[in-house]
Amino acid sequence: MAQSGGEKQGKLDFDESRIDSGIDSYKSISREQDASSDRSQEKEKACVTDERLDSAYVSSSLNVDSLGDIIEQCSISECESATDCEYTEEEVNFLTTVTEDGDTILHLAVIHEEECFARQLIDLFSPELMDIQNNLYQTPLHLATYLNLPSVVKGLVKKRVSLELQDQDGNTPLHVACEQGFWDCANEMIHNASPSKLSCVLEAQNWRGLTCLHVATLRKHHRLMRLLLKNGVDLNLQEGTSGKTALHVAVELHDAPAVNMLLNKGANVDAAMFNGCTALHLAVGRQDATIANLLCQAGADKMIRNMEDETALDLADGNDDILALFPFDDIQIMGRTVMSFS
The missing domain is CATH 1.25.40.20 (Ankyrin repeat-containing domain)
Incomplete structure (x- = not known):
C-alpha cells in the first residue's frame, strides 16, 4: 500500500501507553466520563452510569474510558476496506493482545457494546482470531449474543466464525440466544450459517445435556421454538x-x-x-x-x-x-x- 510522508494511509493509529490494566471485573463499571478526559461531547452523551448486563461475565482488564481512548486513536475506517490496510508488526501485536482474563480487543469492544468499532474489527480479523475463547470459554459471538447485538452477530457469522464452540457451561452461542429469548440473534445465526454447521449446532448438548430446542422449550420461548422447528431441528x-x-x-x-x-x-x-x-x-x-x-x-x-x-x-x-x-x-x-x- 502506498505511503505518504513516511506514514501509511488508513492504518490503525494508537498510543500503546493508553492501554489500561489491572481492573479485576466488570461488576460495577461506571459509564461516567472522567473529568480529566478530553473525549468529545458526542462520546460524553454515550456514557451513562449503569450496572452492566455483562457483569456476570467478570471478564476484562480494560475499563470503559480506556477502551474509548483506544477507539478514538483508531482510524481503520480510512481504508476502503480494513483488510486492505497494511499494519506493522507492532500494530498487529496490539490488535491481537489478549488480556489476563483471556479477552481480545474484539471481546472488549463487544462487551462495551461499541458496535461500530466491533464491526471494523470483524472486517479486519480472520475467523481464527475471532474464535479465541476467554477464560470463561466465551468467544465474541457468545458475548454479542448475550448482549443481544444482532448486527454484530450477523457480521461474525458471515465471516464464518465457529458456531459450535462452547462456553464454561457447554452452551454454544445459539444456546445462549435460546436461553435469553433473543430471537433476532438466533435468526442471524440460523440464516447465515452453512447447513452443515447449523446441523451440528442444533444437535449439540450443553453440560446439562440440553440441546437448543430443549432450552427454548424450558424457557417457554415459543417463537424461538418455531424458528428452530422451521429450520430442521430434530x-x-x-x-x-x-x-x-x-x-x-x-x-x-x-x-x-x-x-x-x-x-x-x-x-x-x-x-x-x-x-x-x-x-x-x-x-x-x-x-x-x-x-x-x-x-x-x-x-x-x-x-x-x-x-x-x-x-x-x-x-x-x-x-x-x-x-x-x-x-x-x-x-x-x-x-x-x-x-x-x-
Whole structure:
C-alpha cells in the first residue's frame, strides 16, 4: 500500500501507553466520563452510569474510558476496506493482545457494546482470531449474543466464525440466544450459517445435556421454538441426563401450547425416556387432563409400560377426568358380553 510522508494511509493509529490494566471485573463499571478526559461531547452523551448486563461475565482488564481512548486513536475506517490496510508488526501485536482474563480487543469492544468499532474489527480479523475463547470459554459471538447485538452477530457469522464452540457451561452461542429469548440473534445465526454447521449446532448438548430446542422449550420461548422447528431441528432428540425429548419437557411444564406445537410438527408422541416413561405417563402422573387429552388425540399408546411396569392408566390415581380418556373393554365370559364400561 502506498505511503505518504513516511506514514501509511488508513492504518490503525494508537498510543500503546493508553492501554489500561489491572481492573479485576466488570461488576460495577461506571459509564461516567472522567473529568480529566478530553473525549468529545458526542462520546460524553454515550456514557451513562449503569450496572452492566455483562457483569456476570467478570471478564476484562480494560475499563470503559480506556477502551474509548483506544477507539478514538483508531482510524481503520480510512481504508476502503480494513483488510486492505497494511499494519506493522507492532500494530498487529496490539490488535491481537489478549488480556489476563483471556479477552481480545474484539471481546472488549463487544462487551462495551461499541458496535461500530466491533464491526471494523470483524472486517479486519480472520475467523481464527475471532474464535479465541476467554477464560470463561466465551468467544465474541457468545458475548454479542448475550448482549443481544444482532448486527454484530450477523457480521461474525458471515465471516464464518465457529458456531459450535462452547462456553464454561457447554452452551454454544445459539444456546445462549435460546436461553435469553433473543430471537433476532438466533435468526442471524440460523440464516447465515452453512447447513452443515447449523446441523451440528442444533444437535449439540450443553453440560446439562440440553440441546437448543430443549432450552427454548424450558424457557417457554415459543417463537424461538418455531424458528428452530422451521429450520430442521430434530424434534425427537433426547437430552443427555434422562432422555427427555422437547415434548417431555413441555408436558412437565404444563405448557399446552408448546405440546400442541410439537405434536403438530410431528413429534413422536410415544418417545420414551431412559426410564421408559412416555409423555402420557408424565401428563397423567401430573394430573394434567388437558395435556393428556392432547396426547391421546395424537394417538398416544396408553398401554406402554415404563421400567416400573406401569402404564399411564396405572398412574391415573382415581382422577375421573383422566380416567375418562381411557375407555375400558367390555367384560366377556365364554365369549358373551356381561358388562360394558364404555
